[in-house]
Every structure is written in C-alpha cells, then in structure tokens.
Amino acid sequence: MTVPESVPDACTVFFADLAGSTRLYERAGDAVAYRLVEQCLQGMRQEILACGGRVVKNTGDGLLAVFSDPNGAPEAAIRMHNAVQDLPRVSGQKMAVRVAFHTGTVIVSDEDVFGDTVNVAARLLELATPGRAIASEQSVQELQPEWRNLMHPLQSRSLRGVSRLTAPFELVCESVGDLTVVQTVNLDADDSPELRLTAGSRSLTLNAQTPSARLGRAASSDIRVTDTRASREHAHIELRGDKFVLVDRSSNGTFVAIDGEREFVLSHEEVVLRKRGRLALGRSSAESRDVIEFICL
Numbered sequence: 001m002t003v004p005e006s007v008p009d010a011c012t013v014f015f016a017d018l019a020g021s022t023r024l025y026e027r028a029g030d031a032v033a034y035r036l037v038e039q040c041l042q043g044m045r046q047e048i049l050a051c052g053g054r055v056v057k058n059t060g061d062g063l064l065a066v067f068s069d070p071n072g073a074p075e076a077a078i079r080m081h082n083a084v085q086d087l088p089r090v091s092g093q094k095m096a097v098r099v100a101f102h103t104g105t106v107i108v109s110d111e112d113v114f115g116d117t118v119n120v121a122a123r124l125l126e127l128a129t130p131g132r133a134i135a136s137e138q139s140v141q142e143l144q145p146e147w148r149n150l151m152h153p154l155q156s157r158s159l160r161g162v163s164r165l166t167a168p169f170e171l172v173c174e175s176v177g178d179l180t181v182v183q184t185v186n187l188d189a190d191d192s193p194e195l196r197l198t199a200g201s202r203s204l205t206l207n208a209q210t211p212s213a214r215l216g217r218a219a220s221s222d223i224r225v226t227d228t229r230a231s232r233e234h235a236h237i238e239l240r241g242d243k244f245v246l247v248d249r250s251s252n253g254t255f256v257a258i259d260g261e262r263e264f265v266l267s268h269e270e271v272v273l274r275k276r277g278r279l280a281l282g283r284s285s286a287e288s289r290d291v292i293e294f295i296c297l
Helices: 021-028 030-050 072-087 116-125 137-142
Strands: 010-019 053-058 062-067 098-106 107-109 111-112 133-135 152-153 170-172 196-199 203-204 210-218 237-242 243-248 253-256 264-266 269-273 276-280 292-296
Touching: 010 030, 010 072, 021 030, 030 053, 030 072, 053 072, 062 072, 072 098, 072 133, 072 170, 072 203, 098 116, 098 137, 111 292, 116 133, 116 276, 137 170, 196 237, 203 210, 210 276, 243 253
Parallel strands: 098 133
Antiparallel strands: 010 062, 010 098, 053 062, 107 111, 133 170, 152 170, 196 203, 196 292, 210 237, 237 243, 243 269, 253 264, 253 276, 276 292
C-alpha cells in the first residue's frame, strides 16, 4: 500500500509479526497456511486503518505501519491480537501476533520509511513475545494517561545495532473498558522452544525447565571455555517468551555466526538466536578453539 505524502516526518513506527507461521506451513501445507496467513494479515491491516494508522508494506508474515497519533498504536495492537485469537485453530496451530512500536522522526521516500526510528522499532520487535506489545520510552511518554498507565517498564537493555541503552515497556495484560488487552498466548507443548548448545563433548539443552545458561571462563559457567580472551562471566542465554536471547557482558565481545549469514560481534548488546550457528567468546569462530554450536529445535 502506498504511503500518502501527508504522512508526517514525526510519527510512531509500528511493526506487527505473525508468530507460528513457519510451523503452520509445516503442519497444514502451503495452500492452507497461505490462506490463513493472508486472512490474518488482512485483519491486521483493517485494525491498523481503524485506529488511524497507515500500512506501509508487508514484512514477510507481518506489517510495517505508521501512526501520526501514537495512541493509535496500542489500540491497534489490542484489536489486532484479539482478531487473530478469534480465528479457529488450523492443524492444531494457534496463531498469535507480536508487536513493537517506537516514536520519532522518519524519512518518507516513495512507498517506504527509513531512519533510526524504523531501526529501533524493528529491534524492539525482537523482544516481543506472542500476544504482547513492546513500546519504547519515547512512545510511552507521548501516550495519553489511560494508555500510559497500562505500560509496564522492563529492564533497560542494549539493542543490536543501537548504541544507546533502550528502556522498553510492555503492554499490561488486563481489561480496559470495552477492550480486553490480550493475554499471553500459551503455545502447545510440542511448540515449546528448545535450544541445544554443544561445546566439544559438553551438550546442554535449554527449554522452559532450563531457561538460561551462563557462558565464560568461570568455574560456575554452564558452558565453560579456556580461551584467555573470554571473560569469566562472558555472556548468558535466556528464554524470553518463545525466543532465546544471547546477552553479551564481556570485554572482548561475543562473535555470532548464524548459518547463511556473515559473522558479527556483540559488545554489551543482545540478539535473538535463530536457526543454527556458532558462538565464539572473545575472538572470531575461525580463530577460536572453544566454538559453541547452537541449534534452535
């Protein structure tokens, strides 16, 4: 959808992403899954428009939109979540939506928007779990009191590719007037995420029962390495909702190589681990003797 020229330079950038679509394609087949995903996206578009937003473009199985009034963003998130939850299960699969939004200035060019505001909103989406909306502090400050009072502050953290600390907020799950703020979606047991870490002969599986692991040279580390470039308490991995997040706290950084992508380094930042790949503490995986392999199950 084309963004009209009337979209202001200062706006709230809004990302929404369908959770569970990949597994849906595996379970239901391409044709059935495609129809359901399109039905979800169409409903999401309608809720954005109903709340005064403008859809900029599709982002895979999600949408990028902008709001001139930031108060439309949490309302759209609630309506969108409720609309998707009302859809019946297909092949036992329940769909859910992850949302993030951030307020600031953007560059409007043809049919897209660019700039730091867009980048921050995209990184916030990595923190969102199914059935939740994550907002930046800048957005929350612009909200009317009735919306602002529903936002729960989270711990400040570094976002990948963002130099400054970010103080995110999460939409509180309770009723609001005639609207019910969406409850966290409980995924099926066989949908529960797992992450397997392997370092030499040591193997560790993270899941809901074992949701975190410490990496470093310290004897207390769950995955211990001997490389002197690694810090004693170098990094940790934690389960947030349905995602495993790697958090670096080291002096020399954590090198991350996701299969099919170029290796990058985290320095007091965090990233959502995807698919499978390799981690190295303090130096590139090509130079390290203590490479940690991971796979998302």
